[in-house]
Amino acid sequence: MALTVTDPRPIERAEEILTPKALAFVEELHRRFAGTRSELLAARAAKREEVASTGRLDFLPETQDIRDGDWKVAEAPAALQDRRVEMTGPASPAKMAINALNSGAKVWLADLEDASTPTWANVVDAILNLRDAAQGTLSYTSPEGKEYRLRTDAPLAVVVARPRGWHMDERHLLIDGEPTVGALVDFGLHFFHVAKQLLLNGQGPYYYLPKMESHLEARLWNEIFVFAQDYLGIPQGSVRATMLIETIPAAFEMDEFLYELRDHASGLNAGRWDYLFSIVKYFRDAGESFILPDRASVVMTAPFMRAYTELLVKTCHKRGAFAMGGMAAVIPNRREPEVTAQAFEKVRADKTREANDGFDGSWVAHPDLVSTCREVFDAVLGDRPNQLDKQRPEVSVTAEQLLDISSAGGHVTEAGLRLNLYVAVAYTAVWLSGSGAVAIHNLMEDAATAEISRSQVWQQIRNKSVLADTGNTVTRELVTRILGEETDRLRSEVDAETFEKFYVPASRLIADICLSEDYTDFLTTPAYELV
Numbered sequence: 001m002a003l004t005v006t007d008p009r010p011i012e013r014a015e016e017i018l019t020p021k022a023l024a025f026v027e028e029l030h031r032r033f034a035g036t037r038s039e040l041l042a043a044r045a046a047k048r049e050e051v052a053s054t055g056r057l058d059f060l061p062e063t064q065d066i067r068d069g070d071w072k073v074a075e076a077p078a079a080l081q082d083r084r085v086e087m088t089g090p091a092s093p094a095k096m097a098i099n100a101l102n103s104g105a106k107v108w109l110a111d112l113e114d115a116s117t118p119t120w121a122n123v124v125d126a127i128l129n130l131r132d133a134a135q136g137t138l139s140y141t142s143p144e145g146k147e148y149r150l151r152t153d154a155p156l157a158v159v160v161a162r163p164r165g166w167h168m169d170e171r172h173l174l175i176d177g178e179p180t181v182g183a184l185v186d187f188g189l190h191f192f193h194v195a196k197q198l199l200l201n202g203q204g205p206y207y208y209l210p211k212m213e214s215h216l217e218a219r220l221w222n223e224i225f226v227f228a229q230d231y232l233g234i235p236q237g238s239v240r241a242t243m244l245i246e247t248i249p250a251a252f253e254m255d256e257f258l259y260e261l262r263d264h265a266s267g268l269n270a271g272r273w274d275y276l277f278s279i280v281k282y283f284r285d286a287g288e289s290f291i292l293p294d295r296a297s298v299v300m301t302a303p304f305m306r307a308y309t310e311l312l313v314k315t316c317h318k319r320g321a322f323a324m325g326g327m328a329a330v331i332p333n334r335r336e337p338e339v340t341a342q343a344f345e346k347v348r349a350d351k352t353r354e355a356n357d358g359f360d361g362s363w364v365a366h367p368d369l370v371s372t373c374r375e376v377f378d379a380v381l382g383d384r385p386n387q388l389d390k391q392r393p394e395v396s397v398t399a400e401q402l403l404d405i406s407s408a409g410g411h412v413t414e415a416g417l418r419l420n421l422y423v424a425v426a427y428t429a430v431w432l433s434g435s436g437a438v439a440i441h442n443l444m445e446d447a448a449t450a451e452i453s454r455s456q457v458w459q460q461i462r463n464k465s466v467l468a469d470t471g472n473t474v475t476r477e478l479v480t481r482i483l484g485e486e487t488d489r490l491r492s493e494v495d496a497e498t499f500e501k502f503y504v505p506a507s508r509l510i511a512d513i514c515l516s517e518d519y520t521d522f523l524t525t526p527a528y529e530l531v
Helices: 020-054 061-068 094-101 120-135 182-200 215-232 254-260 273-282 303-318 337-357 367-381 414-432 447-462 476-491 496-515 524-528
Strands: 003-005 085-090 107-111 139-141 147-149 158-162 169-175 178-181 206-209 240-245 265-270 322-328 361-364 438-440 443-445
Touching (some): 020 169, 020 178, 020 182, 020 215, 061 254, 085 094, 094 120, 094 139, 120 169, 120 182, 158 182, 178 182, 182 215, 215 240, 215 254, 240 254, 254 265, 254 303, 273 447, 303 322, 303 337, 322 337, 322 367, 337 361, 337 367, 414 438, 414 476, 414 496, 414 524, 443 447, 447 476, 447 496, 476 496
Parallel strands (some): 085 107, 206 240, 240 265, 265 322
Antiparallel strands (some): 139 147, 169 178, 438 443
């Protein structure tokens, strides 16, 4: 059997993306690399079991020579030298893509991963929008007649696309009757349709690579990039990739990640929620010392988070790679100007810390935050495009510091448990409706927020955590009751049809994965079966 498209026309103009040549490229990628991807996912599970039995992670002894070596990644192309502000958001619908490109940010992280529900329509529309953007033809007219066009009075943001993580399948493209690898579909369609055009534009095919847990996964991406560039006949090194250090094992392999992709690497990014989610996932059954306090109380200045971010800056700059800061997820609320002003000041303080620590830029989730982030980095960078020269030789980080979870301080509370369950259901419901970027309590949330929320609940049940504000022990019965109450609260916030269609199955899914004896590695995997 060959490749099968279950729905060849999920949107208008889909045939421009799902061309025979593009699909042949995706099929070739899958046949060459899907087997290695499956082996690497199995290796993840084996390593997690090993770490769970010891409660211990460490830097790899077999790669000591890489960490000690005097090597650098390839110099960044001109289009990626200045990344002081990066706008994040989905590439579908077109309106959001245009707003991101026009935002004034230096870079747009065009997200096909955590900020996008991978419905087939969303996947194909995102690639179509990115293809049109590369060609300069992207536009949109709303039902009310409002027109959205790419600006011509200032530079557009440089596109860095983020494909899905290795764990996700794509069930709408089948090879020999089996689902394809979501990451290869996203990368393959995007690369095939835009790589040459972007090079003509003076840029290139640039990517963010999410959720990797081993440098061997980075090596696989490097092999894919080498093959893809040869396939299209474009120069080796045209691809540039920034890797997200958003899993706890990846924090111990930053040098190795950059080394594996050194001809194609441009930097590393320090996440937050996904990193904390990974800590809970990895050490979920390792006892009290690995239980995080309420999610909202874990700040980037906690010692174990400082160790992670400072090691990232030092590692990147030693290797000539950019260090990218985390997300500012605030959404301005014009009905509450005082609340918005306070939130913006927190963002300013957070970005100031990053800039002073040596980060070369940072993420924002709303166009109104671009100027705040830019002002902070302008004050530190001045006329320089980045601060690769800030080497941080004084930083020395140990495995014990990276794993000192108790340094977060804080408590587990019923208020935090309620918030986790509320957010997990609210986010999942909107995700099921087809939108992966969700506004909740004046914050733009993506899948990482729901992942850390539901993972904390599972861990607290497993460890019989005692809630500091009520004295209650977290049990399945308590979680079931509070989940019901928070679901009822959400019922009052949306219309009845929406509630029944999306919130009821979302609440059921959150109950299943929080109350299960077995831990679910990714919320989006069972959720994908419901869209």
